Amino acid sequence: MHGLSELLGIAVVAVTATLCGMAMVQFRQPPIIGYIFAGILLGPSALGLVQNRESIETLAEIGVIMLLYFIGIELSLQSFRQIWKIAVGATALQIVVSLLLVSWLGPRFGLSPGQILLFAFCLAVSSTAVSVTVVQSIGESNTRTGQLVIGILIAQDLAIAPMLLIIAGFGNGGMPDMGSMTKIALEVSFSIVVLVAVIVLLTRKKSFNMPFADLIMTKRDLTPLAVLAWCFAFALVSGVLGLSPAFGAFLAGLTIGNSAQSHVAHKNAEPIKVVLLMVFFLSIGLLIDLEFLFANFLAVTTILVGATLFKTLLNILALRLLGRKWDQAFLASLLLGQMGEFSFVMGAVAVSVALIDQILLNYLISITVLSLITSPFYVAVSRRLHTQMLEKGGEIGLLTLIGTVLVSLSPFSRRRLSKREVQRLHHEWKKSQQGKQPKGKRWKVGG
Secondary structure (H helix, E strand, C coil): CHHHHHHHHHHHHHHHHHHHHHHHHHCCCCHHHHHHHHHHHHCCCCCCCCCCCHHHHHHHHHHHHHHHHHHHHHCCHHHHHHHHHHHHHHHHHHHHHHHHHHHHHHHHHCCCHHHHHHHHHHHHCCCHHHHHHHHHHCCCCCCHHHHHHHHHHHHHHHHHHHHHHHHHHCHHHCCCCHHHHHHHHHHHHHHHHHHHHHHHHHHCCCCCCCCCHHHHCCCCCCHHHHHHHHHHHHHHHHHHCCCCHHHHHHHHHHHHHCCCCHHHHHHHHHHHHHHHHHHHHHHHHHHCCHHHHHHCHHHHHHHHHHHHHHHHHHHHHHHHHCCCCHHHHHHHHHHCCCCCCHHHHHHHHHHHCCCCCHHHHHHHHHHHHHHHHHHHHHHHHHHHHHHHHHHCCCCCCHHHHHHHHHHHHCCCCCCCCCHHHHHHHHHHHHHHHCCCCCCCCCCCCCC
C-alpha cells in the first residue's frame, strides 16, 4: 500500500502540473508559470499533498543543469563572440550598481554585510528559464536582441559560482579570511580561462564528430543515454575541479552544439529537459509560505515593484552605455527584469551557514516567486505599450492603457504583430543569417 500511495502521489503531481501548464498556455503565458502554481497548490501552505521536498529538490538541481546544457547546445558561438564584451560589461554593471543600492539601503533595515551581499547578488541576476522561454515565445530567438539577452544570462550564470562561495564565506556574520578570498579569486580566474579556451577552440572548427558517434548516434536505444552521459560527465569533472556542475554542463552543451551531432542531441534530450524543468519550478512553488505572503503582501509587492523597475532601468542604462540601440536595449531590459531562480539556491546556502533567518528567507522566496509569475505579463504589457507609443507619436490614453492590459492577458485573443514589429523582426533575422557557416554532417537516428 505504501508503494501504491507514492505512485498515486506522483500521478497527482504530474496531472496537476500538466493542467496548470495548459491553463497558462491558454492565457498565453509560459507553462513554467503553471508549474509554479501547481507547486503552490500542492504544497504545505495549500492542499498539503506534498510534504517531503527532498527528492523533488534533487531533481530540480538536475533540471538547472539540463537547462544550461541546452543553452550551450543552442548558443551560436559566432554570435556570442560578437556580444561577449557587452554581456560581461552589462553583468558587471548590474552587480556593481546593485551592490551600491543595497549597501545604501541595507543599514537602514539592519542588514549585516553578508546579508547586503546576498540580496545584492539576488537583485543582480535574472531568470534564465523564464527569459529564454519568453524570448522563444515572442520570436526573438534568432535576433540580435535574443542573442544579447542569452549572452547576458550566460554571463550571470557564470557569476553564480563565485557568488555562492562569497555568501558561504560570510556565514554567521563573519568576514571571510584571506585564504577564502584567494580561493575565490583563483576559481573565478580558472573558470574564465576554461570558458575562453573552449570558445576559441570550437570556433576554429566548422564542425566535428563526437567520440563514438558512429556507434552511439545511429542507435535509438543508446542516443538519449549518451546525450545525458555527456552532460553529466562534464558536470562531474567541473564539480571535482571545484567549479559549479552547471558550468560544466554549459561547456558540454557548447561542445556538442558545435558538433555534427547537435541536431540528434537536441532532439533526444528535449523531452527529458522538459520533465526536469517542470519538477524544478514545481519545487519553487512548494517553497512559498502563503500565510507569510498574505500577512506581508504590501511589503512584498512594494519591494517587487521597486526591484523590477530598478532592474529594467538599470539594464536599459547599461545597454545604452554599451552602445545598444534604444529599441534593443528596451526589449532586452524587459526580458531581464525579473528575479532569478538562482536566488533560491543562494538563499539556501545563506540559511545553511546561518547568514539569514527564516523570515528573510520567506521574503526572498515570496518576492522571487511573484517576480517569476508576473514577468511574462510584464513583458507583454510593456512591449505592447512601447509599440503603441511609437505608432501614436509617444502619446497613449487611459483607455489604451487598460485595453493593452486586458488584451495581454486575454486567453481568447491572438497577438498580432504590428507592421513595425514585423519589419524589425525580419531585419534582425536577416542580420543573424549573415556570416553563418553551413552545418556539417547531419546524423539521423536509426534503429
